[in-house]
Amino acid sequence: MQLADDSWTINMNGLKMGEKDIAIKSTQMMLDSGLSYNMVPQEDITLIEDALKDQGIACKEQHGGDLDLYECECSQESYDKLKPLETKIGDKTVALPVRSFLKRKDNGACTLLMYPNDVSQSVEFKWVMGDLFMQNYYSIFDYKNKRIGLIDPKVSA
DSSP: OBOSSSSSEEEOEEEEETTEEEOOSOOEEEEOTTOSSEEEEHHHHHHHHHHHHHTTOEEEEEOOSSSOEEEEEOOHHHHHHOOOEEEEETTEEEEEOHHHHEEEOTTSEEEEOEEEEOOTTOSOOEEEEOHHHHTTSEEEEETTTTEEEEEOOOOOO
């Protein structure tokens, strides 16, 4: 995948959860191996919240600490039925598995593992994806040719 700029940013096209299209505003994704979480513009998080609500999972922003988290009410049944978030990057569909964007707790709650990214200082709406995303792929950073490769790991049966 060709880089969109001089950072490790690639173009992304839309977002889906199962068969449901989520009309996010962002069109780019930056991969950051020094970041352990995912930063997403607030407007996109709101749309993802709506999609989760349609699946029986209601989320609410919690303020506290260094990051604003979203706590969600989610039964084990609702959590188990969720589909991954998927986006197109070039001709490849890449998925963010449920466990990489929603953490299930023992008390019937979940935490949305996306933190609001302040885009007020920029005209770009971009997701900054850290280890929660990258742990699902072998990532190849080709500095010379300004490309990123994302390869699905083989799963043995």
